[in-house]
Amino acid sequence: MNIGDVAKRTGLPAKTxxxxxxxxxxxxxxxANGYRYFSEADVHKLRFLxxxxxxxxxxxxxxxxxxxYSDPGRASADVKxxxxxxxxxxxxxxxxxxxxxxxxxxxxxxxxxxxxxxCPILTDLAGKEKAPRSP
Amino acid sequence: MNIGDVAKRTGLPAKTxxxxxxxxxxxxxxxANGYRYFSEADVHKLRFLxxxxxxxxxxxxxxxxxxxYSDPGRASADVKxxxxxxxxxxxxxxxxxxxxxxxxxxxxxxxxxxxxxxCPILTDLAGKEKAPRSP
DNA sequence: CTACGCCTTCCAGTTACGGGAACGTCAATC
DNA sequence: GATTGACGTTCCCGTAACTGGAAGGCGTAG
Numbered sequence: 256m257n258i259g260d261v262a263k264r265t266g267l268p269a270k271t272x273x274x275x276x277x278x279x280x281x282x283x284x285x286x287a288n289g290y291r292y293f294s295e296a297d298v299h300k301l302r303f304l305x306x307x308x309x310x311x312x313x314x315x316x317x318x319x320x321x322x323x324y325s326d327p328g329r330a331s332a333d334v335k336x337x338x339x340x341x342x343x344x345x346x347x348x349x350x351x352x353x354x355x356x357x358x359x360x361x362x363x364x365x366x367x368x369x370x371x372x373x374c375p376i377l378t379d380l381a382g383k384e385k386a387p388r389s390p
Numbered sequence: 391m392n393i394g395d396v397a398k399r400t401g402l403p404a405k406t407x408x409x410x411x412x413x414x415x416x417x418x419x420x421x422a423n424g425y426r427y428f429s430e431a432d433v434h435k436l437r438f439l440x441x442x443x444x445x446x447x448x449x450x451x452x453x454x455x456x457x458x459y460s461d462p463g464r465a466s467a468d469v470k471x472x473x474x475x476x477x478x479x480x481x482x483x484x485x486x487x488x489x490x491x492x493x494x495x496x497x498x499x500x501x502x503x504x505x506x507x508x509c510p511i512l513t514d515l516a517g518k519e520k521a522p523r524s525p
Numbered sequence: 526c527t528a529c530g531c532c533t534t535c536c537a538g539t540t541a542c543g544g545g546a547a548c549g550t551c552a553a554t555c
Numbered sequence: 556g557a558t559t560g561a562c563g564t565t566c567c568c569g570t571a572a573c574t575g576g577a578a579g580g581c582g583t584a585g
Contacts (some may be wrong), residue, residue, distance in 0.1 A: 330506065396564080528585085530582090
């Protein structure tokens, strides 16, 4: 299969697939004319990568997961450790985003949003520094 | 004030302050010896920036907010528009993260995490492609 | 022969800084 | 006066994970 077909079948852009090859996640064969030739195993790998990336794993985590996946002697504990670590990263991001969301929502709700210059959003941005939002 | 004092007073790293000058968010004066000299207004601006960044606004949004802040003829609607746009970005990110969190949590909970290779996390990553998580 | 679509490589840009080198400055101390 | 140490300066590279685009080769249809 050529890269275009693989792109269609995996949902990944061709650019991304080339990138994955460049960083050694993948080693597709080549036709005599220089075109990449992908096997079903390559497609499988790419789907694994696409799914892992869509769950937010970094490329290096994906590399590790892929390594474990192809190692029959793996311990599921190792997989779980990666996933748990990633999960806690997600939890942290979520907390930060929720805080932002709450603060912003309050500010936005208090802004009348008309043609007058008076604006609690700007007042807040200008006034506070490190103090908590609602002391 | 020199950059170190400003860094302490604003909580921003000196590197960041220099960067903000480089991208024209700030134009501190200079001493004869080449050292940056910051006014109280500069400090105020930097606090505004720090606070805006901590709410997740991009640099360009900060630039726009700062412009509105220093424009007495602004319309609060313009400020609100920026904030609302940003808020919807946050909402989107939150949704994505929540989905990831849910999926990952389920997978992690189903993995025994011992020394055996059997692992539902890997099975899931390998098996699914675009189908919803729980059909 | 040419046109078109696919493929290739390579280079640059993205975001918002952080690290570190190499070097100048200032105040205090010896 | 020399030195030390803490500060300041500029400049360049690296980050994550791609994306866009240029310049050019390949394959097939008309």
